[in-house]
Amino acid sequence: MENQSRIDEFLLHGFPNTKELRIFHIIIFLLIYLVSLIENLVIITVILYSHQLHSPMYFFLANLSFQDLGSISVTVPKSMLNSLMNTETISNSGCFCQVFFFVFFVMSHLFLLVVMAYDRYVAICNPLHYEMVMNKKVCVQMATSAWMGGFFYSALYIGNLSTVEFCSRIINQFFCEIPQLLKISCSESYVAEEQALIFGSCVGFFLFALIIFSYVKIFRAVLQIPSTQGKQKAFSTCLPHLIVICLFIVSGTFAYLRPTYRSPSTSDLLISLFYSVVPPLINPLIYSVRNHELKMAFWKLVFHTCSYPFCKNHSQFQLHL
Numbered sequence: 001m002e003n004q005s006r007i008d009e010f011l012l013h014g015f016p017n018t019k020e021l022r023i024f025h026i027i028i029f030l031l032i033y034l035v036s037l038i039e040n041l042v043i044i045t046v047i048l049y050s051h052q053l054h055s056p057m058y059f060f061l062a063n064l065s066f067q068d069l070g071s072i073s074v075t076v077p078k079s080m081l082n083s084l085m086n087t088e089t090i091s092n093s094g095c096f097c098q099v100f101f102f103v104f105f106v107m108s109h110l111f112l113l114v115v116m117a118y119d120r121y122v123a124i125c126n127p128l129h130y131e132m133v134m135n136k137k138v139c140v141q142m143a144t145s146a147w148m149g150g151f152f153y154s155a156l157y158i159g160n161l162s163t164v165e166f167c168s169r170i171i172n173q174f175f176c177e178i179p180q181l182l183k184i185s186c187s188e189s190y191v192a193e194e195q196a197l198i199f200g201s202c203v204g205f206f207l208f209a210l211i212i213f214s215y216v217k218i219f220r221a222v223l224q225i226p227s228t229q230g231k232q233k234a235f236s237t238c239l240p241h242l243i244v245i246c247l248f249i250v251s252g253t254f255a256y257l258r259p260t261y262r263s264p265s266t267s268d269l270l271i272s273l274f275y276s277v278v279p280p281l282i283n284p285l286i287y288s289v290r291n292h293e294l295k296m297a298f299w300k301l302v303f304h305t306c307s308y309p310f311c312k313n314h315s316q317f318q319l320h321l
Helices: 019-049 056-084 092-125 127-133 136-161 178-183 191-223 228-256 266-276 278-288 292-305 309-313 315-320
Strands: 009-012 089-091
Touching: 009 092, 019 056, 019 278, 019 292, 056 089, 056 092, 056 136, 056 266, 056 278, 089 092, 092 127, 092 136, 092 178, 092 191, 092 228, 136 191, 191 228, 228 266, 228 278, 266 278, 278 292
Parallel strands: none
Antiparallel strands: 009 089
């Protein structure tokens, strides 16, 4: 058995180490990463350069896309690089950095989901005071608070993790995941880490309760809207956010609150893929598929920057989206 003082690097045993599976792993992860990168960068760029999207909802959506981009960049590139180099190693400091930044992006993501729920609550339940309540200064303060909340919890967690002693260096995952790190920690040596997890779970439950409370109020207000068109517009802005919240909460609950076992399990890998790789890939689609304003702004930006005659001759195509 090894203790922490002798462990300078860990081994990531996430995928079977055969040539065919390594090639498959690289190709699939590369495609997922590139698609996620393009999707989130497109949303950020469109919101940044489209003045009609300079509103609180899209400001928070741009922050959400940046968080998705950050969370997938923490795990996937290192996993692809290891497969490309035919190695499984990650340094002790590199592993801790993965944990720090992944927790940072995930927790700030959760805080931002609460902020977005509050934004929708004010927009639908108190529309006459929306511009006054959600002014530019307040939006910046809320977004900054979400990022800072994620940073402080991540710093707290990584501080506790540095006190943990490890009895093995084999991590049965494709990145340094917290449950897997706790599996290889020495017995009775991670009390502080468990306390940090309990604290994070309590914070998450409280924030989730705030989101539920906001949406109860929102749906009550939506059902009182007399026009069918008004109801559809309200639901079209709320349902994507609610879907993202459910995906985030369900996947996180399965990953961190389910019982852990010492032996490796295929379900561990699948669940980790589901909560760490899938959300950054599908969140942009969820928010953009039924968002007419975002699609119109995208095509307007494309045709504005395109200098080819084909683009100019087909600029009316955007009117049919």
